[in-house]
Amino acid sequence: MTNRSIKAYFYNGFKEPELIATDIKGLKNTIIYDNYTGDASEEFIETINSCTSMDDLKEELVDYDIYINPTKKDFIEANKAWFEPDGLENYLENW
Numbered sequence: 001m002t003n004r005s006i007k008a009y010f011y012n013g014f015k016e017p018e019l020i021a022t023d024i025k026g027l028k029n030t031i032i033y034d035n036y037t038g039d040a041s042e043e044f045i046e047t048i049n050s051c052t053s054m055d056d057l058k059e060e061l062v063d064y065d066i067y068i069n070p071t072k073k074d075f076i077e078a079n080k081a082w083f084e085p086d087g088l089e090n091y092l093e094n095w
Helices: 024-028 041-050 054-064 072-079
Strands: 005-010 018-023 066-068
Touching: 005 024, 005 054, 018 024, 024 041, 041 054, 054 066, 066 072
Parallel strands: none
Antiparallel strands: 005 018, 005 066
């Protein structure tokens, strides 16, 4: 995937979404660490490189709790997996 302007956010429901990159190049410089397997940065870069469209990228990176150009609705959908209905807007007050 070529470099282009994006807004990539990390969000796992435990705090506000965090902007981690503003383009593909910056996203590839993101360090990904898994509590069980350790450094997953190489696999992460391979995932990015395998994507042929922005839709592919959006779909693949959700597994890393990374959202590309998200809306509040995207985060609420993610929260449905983690929270009861009364907690769907946890940490999204500023969105």
